[in-house]
Amino acid sequence: MKQVRINERLPAHGNAAAEYALVGTLICVVSLGALLSFSGAFSARISDIKSDMIAKADKTSQENAIRAAQMGLNTPAGSGSACIDAWSGNGSGATATTGANGNTWGLEGRPGGSAPTKESNLTPAQEKIVTAIANNAHEVAQLQKILRQIAKLSRGNRETFRKTTVVYNGTVLSAGRIAAWLKENGYMSARLQTLVDKLAATGADKGVLSEVNTLTGQVSSDAATSSNAAQSALTNAGSPTTVVVQTNPVKTDQNAAAICETAGGTDTGTRCGV
Structure with missing residues (x-):
């Protein structure tokens, strides 16, 4: 169970x-x-x-x-105004060709940004003159950039420095021609001084005139330094390397922007506009 x-x-x-x-x-x-x-x-x-x-x-x-x-x-970078023979300098770029190898290259880069504007004590006509001075100063910087590039391309070789040419907007530029334009009392400095004298003749504000005159003098001085270095290299007394060291287009563009500011304009780094 x-x-x-x-x-x-x-x-x-x-x-x-x-x-x-x-x-x-x-x-x-x-x-x-x-x-x-x-x-x-x-x-x-x-x-x-x-x-x-x-x-x-x-x-x-x-x-x-x-x-x-x-x-x-x-604000985009503007184009420069024509002021050097047939060279309009409108910032479209440049191409250089050496006699030896036919290499091509472009211009150095430009500083960006724009300078702040401020009220000016100038009449519209006077502002126009100051703007022209600033843009001519920017033209000097463009020439310095080309000269510096030629010097860099030559790699210390004087013969290459002499023979290298740059085609810029249809105008052939050589180191010798640029040096002649940039030298003391040369084409560029004479043109700048003419514009400053024109501004003074209008009875422009003394403070503005003094500032513009000082900045323009600095641009001309720096241009002459670049020219002297280039002339020295062209005559075998110096070296293209010295041209690179003693040429500062960025500083020239900055001085041009400061000139532009005295007219209450806006500067893109390579172009002044009111």
């Missing part, structure tokens, strides 16, 4: 184990489904956050661009 009871319990024990296994399997399936669902929702949320961050960054970038434009920080 006891043995029969034991045998009757065995099937019930086996059924309970199967039920546990089935329940465990169902729990695993449900848990896996929940995990996959959470993973998809989590990934979607991360994607939404990323998209939101990108949208905010783009909006901020656009707002900054608009703000910069309103402040005049995106």
